[in-house]
Structure formats: structure tokens, C-alpha cells
Amino acid sequence: MDHLINHPGILTAFSVIIFIMLLLDLGVFNKKSHVVSNREALIWSVVWISLAMGFSGVIYYFMGLEQFTQFQSAYWIEKALSVDNLFVFILVFGFFNVPKEHHHKVLFWGIIGALVFRAIFIFTGVELINMTYLPEMDLFGHAARINVVLSIFGIFLIVAGIKSWFAEDGDDGDKDFTKSPGARLVHRFFKVSKNYDGDKFFTIENGIKMATPLLVVVAVIEFTDLIFAVDSIPAIFAIAPDDPFILYTSNIFAILGLRALYFLLANFMYMFSRLKYGLAVILSFIGVKMLISPFFHISSPVSLLIVGGILILSVAASLLFPVKE
Structure with a gap:
């Protein structure tokens, strides 16, 4: 099977696009802190989704349908699971009373950190998968090669899906985020001011350099994303376990479209009130796919249709049968 590493031109284009977009985002469009409007958030959401769809089109043209659907499946799974994470971001910002005009900066630097950690998780995970195939054996009359890591991930995702289905809404509502490992890490290395100083991460008080609460929030967001990645990264390994790129x-x-999605989500949470059930089914489906993969292969196009169908149904259910507050 063709792999993305065999197409350095596509990877170079990807790197250039991401670099330019991040420069434009931080250095031009968001040079000054401001409250992101629904219109601006919608435009950026469309831009990032369009870039992703365009990139997947390039993959289809040069690599074919299988890789195209792998990209699409992994993209939409990550996008869907991210929504659940954004609910926690909303709680974090509310807990620390972060001024709305500073939300974008926190999310920007939080996501920059995520770029690094996702690379570590994904490439390490693929290496572990490649190292843990058992010798081929005959099971139920079929030759099969079971992968230890994928099997563990499969069981983990099924359990995570079941827990997600039965989780009570608002479980994080009363959480004390000052006890987050991210917050503790900042307090361990810096004295932390009780007051914000614009969008600065550090300030001077009584001649002493101190971290501002904004740095604490970035650390909490970063740690929250790491925890979230424990669910989302294993989920996408079922899609293309041998192509980390x-x-x-x-x-x-x-995840780069998360910031814009956050600002939309904050005002339209009702559209996703039933999404947790869809995510639970998706996690369980992916877990089952991992476990049965040595015996029965579910193709990427079929996986994409199933995941897409579940997402559409869960959003439709949210609109038709919203959760009463």
C-alpha cells in the first residue's frame, strides 16, 4: 500500500500551509487581543475545513481512494472527539474567569503544544504497533496476525465508549482546575499573581517577576488536551495503523480548527447536547474494529460512512430532542 512518506512534495506542501496559516493567525489577524465574533469564528472554521478537504483531495489524486478515506475518517473522528474536549475548555475559562478577548491566545498556544505532543504520540504509537504483531496463527480456520497493542487499544476504546455513554452530564462542572497537574506545574516553578495583566503570561509585581493566571490556564488546557489524546489517538490507529503521516x-x-470551533460551540452548545452518545458509539465501533481486524477487515470507505452517519444522527438528535436544562 502507498504511504504518505513516499510523497515528499505533499508533506512539504502540508508543512508550508500550516506554517503560513499560523503566521497569519498570530501575526496578522490576531495580532491584538479581541473577542472573536461568531462571524469570524465561522469564517475561520470554513477556512480550516476547506484546507483539510483540499489536502485530502490532493491525497486522493496522488494516492487513491483508500488513503483519501483514511485521511477523512481520521480527520472527522478527531474533529468529533474534539467537541467533547471543547466543553471542558469552556469550563476551564469560566473557572479562571479568563477575559473573552484572551481566549484565542490561550487556545493558540495550547494547540501549538498539541502539535508537538500529537507527533510524539502518533509516531511512537505506530512504532509500537509495528513491533507487537504476533506470529501468524490459524484461528477459526483463518490465518490471522494479532497485534497486541491494537488489541489493548480496542478493549480500552470499548470501555471508554461504554463509560462515555453512561457518564453524567456536567461531571466536570464542579471540578477544581487549580488542582490540575498543569496548574501545579506552573505554581511549582513560578510565583503566580492573582491578577491578569492583559494578555501577558508574566508580569512584575513589587519588583518580582511572576506568572499571570493566563499561563496557568494555558498549562491546564495543555494537560487537558493530553488526557483527551489518550482517547483520540488510539481511536485513529484503527484507521491507518501503518501510516503515521x-x-x-x-x-x-x-485540531488547528479547534479554536474557531470553540467560539462557535460556546454559543451553540445545544446543537451538541446528544453528541456524547454518538461519540460513545464511535469509540466502541472503532474498538470492535480493532479487535476483529485480524479476522474481518472493515474498509476505510465503510468506516467513514459509519462514522459520518453516527455523527449526523447524533447532531440531528441534539436538534430534535435537546437536553432540557
């Missing part, structure tokens, strides 16, 4: 590029396009 397909997984990484789709993952990066998905």
Missing part, C-alpha cells in the same frame, strides 16, 4: 496530517488539520 496520514494520521498526523489529518490530526493537525482537525
Whole structure:
């Protein structure tokens, strides 16, 4: 099977696009802190989704349908699971009373950190998968090669899906985020001011350099994303366990659109009130796919249709049968 590493031109284009977009984002469009409007958030959401779809079109043209659907499946799985994470971001910002005009900067630097950690998780995970195939054996009359890591991930995702289905809404509502490992890490190395100083991460008080609460929030967001990745990264390994670049590029396009999605989500949470059930089914489906893969292969196009169908149904259910507050 063709792999993205065999197409350095596509990877170079990906790197250039991401670099330019990040420069434009931080250095031009968001040079000054401001409250992101729904219109601006919608435009950026469309831009990032369009870039992802365009990139997947390039993959289809040069690599074919299988890799195209792998990218699409991994992208939409990550995008869907990210929504659940954004609910926690909303709680974090509310807990620390972060001024709305500073939300974008926190999310920007949080996601920059995610770019690095996702690369570590994905490439390490693929290496572990490649190292843990058992010798081929005959099971139920079929030759099969079981992968230890994928099997563990499969069981983990099924359990995570079941827990997600039965999780009570608002479980994080009363959480004390000052006890987050991210917050503790900042407090361990810096004295932390009780007051914000614009969008600065450090300030001077009584001649002493101190971290501002904004740095604490970035650390909490970063740690929250790491915990979230424990669910999302194993999920995408079921899509393309032997092509880390397909997984990484789709993952990066998905999380870079998170900031715009956050600002839309904050005002339209009702549209996703039933999404947790869809995510639970998706996690369980992917877990089952991992476990049965040695005996029965579910193709990437079929996986994409199933994941897409579940997402559409869960959003439709949210609109038709919203959760009463």
C-alpha cells in the first residue's frame, strides 16, 4: 500500500500551509487581543475545513481512494472527539474567569503544544504497533496476525465508549482546575499573581517577576488536551495503523480548527447536547474494529460512512430532542 512518506512534495506542501496559516493567525489577524465574533469564528472554521478537504483531495489524486478515506475518517473522528474536549475548555475559562478577548491566545498556544505532543504520540504509537504483531496463527480456520497493542487499544476504546455513554452530564462542572497537574506545574516553578495583566503570561509585581493566571490556564488546557489524546489517538490507529503521516496530517488539520470551533460551540452548545452518545458509539465501533481486524477487515470507505452517519444522527438528535436544562 502507498504511504504518505513516499510523497515528499505533499508533506512539504502540508508543512508550508500550516506554517503560513499560523503566521497569519498570530501575526496578522490576531495580532491584538479581541473577542472573536461568531462571524469570524465561522469564517475561520470554513477556512480550516476547506484546507483539510483540499489536502485530502490532493491525497486522493496522488494516492487513491483508500488513503483519501483514511485521511477523512481520521480527520472527522478527531474533529468529533474534539467537541467533547471543547466543553471542558469552556469550563476551564469560566473557572479562571479568563477575559473573552484572551481566549484565542490561550487556545493558540495550547494547540501549538498539541502539535508537538500529537507527533510524539502518533509516531511512537505506530512504532509500537509495528513491533507487537504476533506470529501468524490459524484461528477459526483463518490465518490471522494479532497485534497486541491494537488489541489493548480496542478493549480500552470499548470501555471508554461504554463509560462515555453512561457518564453524567456536567461531571466536570464542579471540578477544581487549580488542582490540575498543569496548574501545579506552573505554581511549582513560578510565583503566580492573582491578577491578569492583559494578555501577558508574566508580569512584575513589587519588583518580582511572576506568572499571570493566563499561563496557568494555558498549562491546564495543555494537560487537558493530553488526557483527551489518550482517547483520540488510539481511536485513529484503527484507521491507518501503518501510516503515521496520514494520521498526523489529518490530526493537525482537525485540531488547528479547534479554536474557531470553540467560539462557535460556546454559543451553540445545544446543537451538541446528544453528541456524547454518538461519540460513545464511535469509540466502541472503532474498538470492535480493532479487535476483529485480524479476522474481518472493515474498509476505510465503510468506516467513514459509519462514522459520518453516527455523527449526523447524533447532531440531528441534539436538534430534535435537546437536553432540557
